[in-house]
Amino acid sequence: MSGQQVGLALSVLAACAVEAVEALTIVLAVGATRSWRSALTGVGAAVGVLAVITAALGPAVTALPLNVLRVAVGGLLLVFGLQWLRKAILRASGFKARHDETAAFASEQDAARRAGGVVSGGLDAYSFTVAFKGVLLEGLEVVFIVVTFGANQHDIGLAAAAAAAAVVAVAVAGVLAHAPLSRVPENTLKFGVGVMLTSFGVFWGTEGAGSHWPGGDAALLAIIPATLACALAMTRALRRRGRGRVGRGEAVRA
Amino acid sequence: MITRVRAFGAFVWDFVVGDDWRTAVGVVVALGVTALAAGAGATAWWIVPVCTVGLLAASLWRAAG
Numbered sequence: 477m478s479g480q481q482v483g484l485a486l487s488v489l490a491a492c493a494v495e496a497v498e499a500l501t502i503v504l505a506v507g508a509t510r511s512w513r514s515a516l517t518g519v520g521a522a523v524g525v526l527a528v529i530t531a532a533l534g535p536a537v538t539a540l541p542l543n544v545l546r547v548a549v550g551g552l553l554l555v556f557g558l559q560w561l562r563k564a565i566l567r568a569s570g571f572k573a574r575h576d577e578t579a580a581f582a583s584e585q586d587a588a589r590r591a592g593g594v595v596s597g598g599l600d601a602y603s604f605t606v607a608f609k610g611v612l613l614e615g616l617e618v619v620f621i622v623v624t625f626g627a628n629q630h631d632i633g634l635a636a637a638a639a640a641a642a643v644v645a646v647a648v649a650g651v652l653a654h655a656p657l658s659r660v661p662e663n664t665l666k667f668g669v670g671v672m673l674t675s676f677g678v679f680w681g682t683e684g685a686g687s688h689w690p691g692g693d694a695a696l697l698a699i700i701p702a703t704l705a706c707a708l709a710m711t712r713a714l715r716r717r718g719r720g721r722v723g724r725g726e727a728v729r730a
Numbered sequence: 731m732i733t734r735v736r737a738f739g740a741f742v743w744d745f746v747v748g749d750d751w752r753t754a755v756g757v758v759v760a761l762g763v764t765a766l767a768a769g770a771g772a773t774a775w776w777i778v779p780v781c782t783v784g785l786l787a788a789s790l791w792r793a794a795g
Contacts, residue, residue, distance in 0.1 A: 554757050559748035571794050682778045685761045686768035689775050
C-alpha cells in the first residue's frame with residue numbers, strides 16, 4: 477500500500493467515524509425514546525440511498541480526464557477541508573461550542589418525547605424521518621469524501637472499505653455501549669480530518685491546475701505537517717486573542 | 731417545484747461552500763492563477779499553499795470578530 481493510499485484510508489476512516497458517531501446519537505435517541513423498528517427502517521433506507529449515490533457518482537467522476545478530475549476534486553476538497561479546519565480551529569480555541577454527544581443525545585430525546593405519541597404496531601413516521609435524515613445528511617459528507625479521494629487515487633474500493641470499516645466499528649461500539657459515544661475524541665478527529673482534506677486538496681488542486689510539486693508525491697509528506705503546524709499556530713493565536721472570553725467559559729458561536 | 735429546486739440549491743451551497751463564501755471564491759481564484767502561471771512556464775506550486783494559509787487566517791479572523 478502506497479503512502480497516498482494509507483493517507484486516503486486513514487482520512488476516510490476518521491471522517492466516516494466522526495459522522496457515524498453523530499448519526500448513531502440521533503438513531504439511538506429516537507430509537508430508545510420512540511420506536512427501534514421505525515428508526516432502524518429509516519437507517520436502512522438512508523444507507524440504500526447513499527449506496528445508490530455512491531454507485532452513480534463514482535463511475536461518473538472517474539470517467540473525467542485526470543487533470544480535470546484533479547483540479548475539480550482538489551478545489552472541492554480544499555473548500556470542504558477548509559470548512560472542517562475552520563470549525564475545528566474555532567472549537568479548539570474556544571470561539572465555537574465543542575460538539576457534545578451527550579448534550580446532542582439529550583436534546584434529540586427531548587424533541588422525540590415532545591413529538592406526540594407513538595402508534596403501536598405501525599411505522600412511527602417521526603422516528604423513521606429523523607433517523608433517515610440524520611443518517612443521510614451525515615452520510616453525504618462521507619460519500620463526498622469517499623468519491624473524491626477514491627476517484628483521485630483510482631481506488632474507490634479502498635475508500636469505500638475504509639468507510640464501511642468505520643461504520644461497522646461505530647455501530648458495534650454503539651450496540652455494546654447502548655449510549656452515545658461521548659468518549660470518542662470527535663473534536664480532535666475533526667481537526668485531523670480537516671488537516672488531511674486541506675492537504676490533499678492543496679496537492680491535487682495544484683497538480684490539476686498544471687503545476688508540479690518538487691519531489692512529486694513525496695511533497696505530501698511536507699504539505700501535511702505544514703498544514704498541521706499552521707492550524708495549530710492559528711489555534712494558539714486565537715486562544716491568546718480570546719483568553720478573556722474563554723476564561724469565563726463563554727464560548728462564542730461563530 | 732421551484733421551492734424544492736431552491737431548497738436543493740441552498741443545501742448544495744451550504745454543503746460545499748459552508749459559512750464563508752469568500753474562502754470558496756479565494757480557492758477558485760488561487761487555482762486559476764496557478765493554471766495561468768503554470769501555463770506561462772512559471773514555477774507555480776507555491777501559490778495554492780500560500781493562498782490557503784491566507785484564506786484560512788482571514789476566515790478565522792472574521793469569525794472570531
